[in-house]
Amino acid sequence: MRYFFFISILFLSLISTAQTTKNKGSITAKVIDSQTRVPIEMAIVSIYKAEENKPFNGVTTDQKGHFTFNNLSEGTYRIGIEFISYKVFFIEKVTINTSSNNLNFGEVLLVPIANELSGVTVTSKAASVQSKIDKLVYNPVNDLSSQGGVATDILKNVPMVSVDIDGKVELQGSPNVRFLINGKPSSIFGASVSDALQSIPASQIKNIEVITSPGAKYDAAGTGGIINIILKENKVQGINSSVNLSLGTRLENGSFNLNAKKGNFGSGIYFGGNKQLNTITRNSSDRTSYNPTRDTISSLHQNGKNPFTRSSYQTGLNLNWSITEKDELSATLGFNHFENNSTGTTLQNQQSYLTDGSLLSILNSERKSAGSFKNDATDWSISYKKTFDKKDQELNVLVTSSSGKSINNSSQETIIQEDNSVSGNRNYNPGKNHELNLSVDFTYPLAEGFTFETGAKSTFENIESQVVSDTLSNGNVYINDLGQSYNFIYKRNIYAVYFSSSYTLFNGFLEGQAGLRYEKTNTTADFAGVNIPDYDTFAPSFVMQHKISDSQSIKFSYTFRIERPDFEDLNPFFNISDPHNISTGNPFLKTEKGNRYELGYSKNFDNNANFYFSGYYRYNTEDIQNLTTFYNEFGVGKTTYTDVTLTRRYNIGSETTYGASLFGSLPVNKKGTIKGTFDFGERTNSTPGFASVNSFIYRANLNLSYKFSPDMMGEIVGNYRSTQKSIQGERPASFFYNIAFRKQFLNKNASVGITMANPFNNYLNQRSSSYGDSFYQVNNKDIPVQSFGISLSYKFGKLDFKKGESENHEGPLQPEI
Known part of the structure; x- marks a missing residue:
């Protein structure tokens, strides 16, 4: 059915090539530097009605310098184009009528302003959220609560995204x-996503793109979407x-950028680093379990503390x-290191008794554990972009490489008090992974309102993991356990x-994208008993959007996605830092498959207010x-452990x-802003051998900001x-709140x-539960969440193109970007 719908969309898009605009007009042009002939991206283009001084709409030029105004009524207009360090340029007396309704002014030359660049600061107003046809873009420029923080702090404020106390992200x-x-892609996410996100300083982030329904150009991986x-x-x-520097009671952070x-x-x-200072988590657990005949009951009580650091x-x-006007070469090289260290002391009490209450045994013990994890990732890329005389025709070649090395050490010793x-x-678990990507993309405009794009990509992944495990003998000597x-x-x-x-359909009434991606996956695993057959994936996708007006639009999309297991899911290493709660990966995991439908609506108001809605339906199999x-x-190797829960990942059932x-x-009141995000949904897990589980989940975020003066702001955020x-x-559940202030000067x-x-809570209590046929367990954690910090920032140089804080409303319209 989905293939029929997809083919129908492609057919309709072909019809659009024969359509012409009768009642509405368009204006387009390409903005370039008059000296270098290089396209100017992010130039501000404003459109005015004749004899009016206030613009009624505005856009910015894209990466190739292009801009377009669509759905223009008959009449006379003028166009204003400006960009930092260039003279403002106006196109006067632009007339739209029945005989001339699609105007293309070709290349528009902006002339640089000579000898006037020292100490220039240009600001423009920026919306925190912008809805595009294929993504939602979040701009954190005024997120005071994340100043001096990390990527995770920004993600907590992004619509549709939720982050739990452990830094795990859901979309x-x-x-x-x-x-x-x-x-x-980057190998830093392969070892631990939460650790990787907490290694990226918030000061390095320009914006966050949320892509819930990725198109055919994107890899098919990620049933939840792409961030x-x-x-x-x-x-x-x-x-x-x-230069950015922050000092705090729980986190220290710093970064430096230099651009020319x-x-x-x-x-x-750029260079950045952070360190999470020593924090102590208090935890306890109580588990009741039964033997197979259910005539004997065992109880396990654990109570301990775990100091933890991260850097x-x-x-x-x-x-x-820019080799020529039509040829551009780019290269990047990056290195990322993160590590964490933990220790812990846990008191344990084990009891066994009959169902009539008769005590069979009692055992008291103390467990001391230690663990460390280090990861180094090196990423590089080389890209080449070729444009042509024909507008929007483009060739892109990209090579990316990402290599990671990790070391996971853990140990534990248990002393029986009796x-x-x-x-x-x-x-000792060292590992390394490498991913090489080779891709070619070509875009060709077939006709007005219709563009064709195709491409090919090869990805080569290699994961290696070594495990060396030693067991403490009766003589208090560690002996290698070959098992x-x-x-x-x-x-x-x-x-x-x-x-x-x-494509554009029905005189601009609809615009959209449709595509089909094919992926062939070949997998080999050098592990006993693992044989993974090749498989093919066909991933159709489409999105259709109708612009109700210049300020509001509605869209509908569909995408087919898969979820390939990653290194953490596959690694068969047994984590025995707690011998009563063991976890391991599963090299036999198969690919999860998902279908997703989404309906979106966005509206911008004249007073700079905006609203966004996304309704969705998602169905996953091989979950x-x-x-x-x-x-x-x-038993693990030669060692047998008692009263154990083993947690492993499986493909089980479906999720709706x-x-x-x-x-x-x-x-x-022109000084304050209220922002809010509310996400809610009903999730049903259907698993063979288990009762279906329905769960209503929701997340709310409220942000109140106030501008006390042109250079001082305050913010309160609750999540x-x-x-x-x-x-x-x-x-x-979890609840966080932040209070922040920023004072600007110089x-x-x-x-x-x-x-x-x-500021008013030292700890956040987290109570979770788990159960099975023969056990029930309750876990409690008291996680330190209170912190106070001060951050400093300084910018210098000839230019500072800054978005976000202009109070100028008299000049050309500052678009929401």
């Missing part, structure tokens, strides 16, 4: 999110730099060379080709879920989710995430900020 209720950096983190880069002529661009060559370097740093270099006997183990020591090699090659089109099983005795996301922003039921238990080139996270 409209789905944890299967594909993360990209500047549109490219693309766009880092800051240089876009304007001159030299500019910034002259003529057709630009470069930039990271990253650095990188980017280069851009006889002072000691047992223990230690594990727990092994090598794991996993290789996956993906070959893809796609076709897509962008990848955690499954916990209780064992009275469980439907819900909605709402975002709104409302200015108050609530509801409890969630799973097939075997319940995940806890002509807004410097600022000082104060951030308070949960």
Whole structure:
């Protein structure tokens, strides 16, 4: 059925090539530098009605310098074009009528302003959320609560995205999110997504793109969608730099950027690092379990503390060379390091008794554990872009490489208090992964309102993991356990080709994109008993949008997605840092499949208020879920553990989710702004052998900001995430709130900020539960959440193109970008 619908959309898009606009007109042009002939991106283009001084609409030029105004009524207009360090240019007396309704002015030359660049600061007003036909873009420029923070702090404020206390991210209720950096994959997400996100300073992030229904150009992976983190880069002529530093009771952070661009060559370097200071989590758990005949009951009580630290740093270099007006070469190189260290002491009490209450045994013990994880990732890319005389015709070639090395160390020793006997183990788990991507994309405009795009991509992934496990002998000597020591090699090659089109239908009434992606996956695993057959994936997608007016639109989309298991899911390493709660990966995992439908609506108001709605339906099969099983005795190698729950990932059943996301922003008294996000949905898990589980989940975010003066702002943010039921238990709710202030000075080139996270609560209590046929367990965590911090920022250089804080409403319209 979905293929029939997809073919129908393509057929309608072909019909559009024969249509002409009768009642509405359009104006288009390409803005370039008069000296270098290089296209100017982000130039502000405003359109005025004749004899009026206030623009009624505005856009910005795209990466190729193009802009277009559509659906223009008959009449006379004038166009104003401006960009920092260039003279303002006007196109006067532009007339739309029945005989001349689609006007193309070709190349418009902007003339640089000579010798007037020192210390220039240009600002433009920016909306925090912009809805595009294929994505939602979040601009964190005025997120005071994330100043001095990390990527996770920004994601907490992004519509449709939720983050739990452990840093795990969900997109409209789905944890299967594909993360990209500047549109490219990175190996830093392969080892631990939450650690990777907490290694990226918030000061390095330009914006966040949320792509819930990715088109055919994107990889098919990620049933939840894609989150693309766009880092800051240089876009304007001159030299500019910034330094950010923050000190706090729980987190220290710093970053440095230096960018330079002259003529057709630009470069930039950056360095950033952060450290989460020592925090102590208090935890306890109570478990009741039964033997197979259910005539004996066992209880396990654990109570302990776990100090934890995390640190990271990253650095990188980017280069851009516009070889000619139509040829551009770019290269990037980046390195990212993060690590965490933890220790813990846990008191344990085990009891066994009959169903009549008769005590059979009692055992008291103390477990001391330690763990560390380190990951180094190196990413590089080379891209070439070729444009042609024909508008919108483009060729892109991209090569990316991402390599990661990780080391996971863990150990634990348990002392039985009754006889002072000691047992223990230690594990050394080094691993490395490498991903190479080769892609070619070609775009060709077939006719007015119809563009064809095709491309091919090859991805080569290689994952290697080694496990060396030692067991503590009766003589208190560690002896290698061959049963727990092994090598794991996993290789996956993906070959893809796609076709897509962008189209306009019915005189501009509808616009959209439709495409089909084919991927062939070849997988090999050097692990006993693992044989994974090749498989083919056909992933259709489409999106249709109707612009009700210049300020509001409605869209409908469909996409087919898959979720391939990653390194953390596949690694068969047994984590025995707690011998009573063991976890491991599953190299036998298959690909999860998902279908997603979405209906979206966005509206911008004259007072700069805006509203966004997204309703969705998602159905996944071969659903990848955690499954916990209780064992009275469980053997790993030569060691047998008692009273054990083993958690492993499986393909089990299906998941159906439907819900909605709402975002709104409302200015108050020209100085205040209220922003709010509300996500809710109903999720049903159907798993063979288990009762179906229905869970209503929701998340709310409220942001209140106030501008005390042109250079001082304050903000209060609250974020609530509801409890969630799973097939075997319940995940806890969470609530965070932040208070922040920022004072700017030195002509807004410097600022000082104060951030308070949960200032009236030292800890957040997290209560979760899990159960199975023969056990029931309750876990409690007291996680430290209170922190206070101060952040400093300074920017300098010839140019500072800053978006976000202009109070100028008299000049050309400042578009929402």
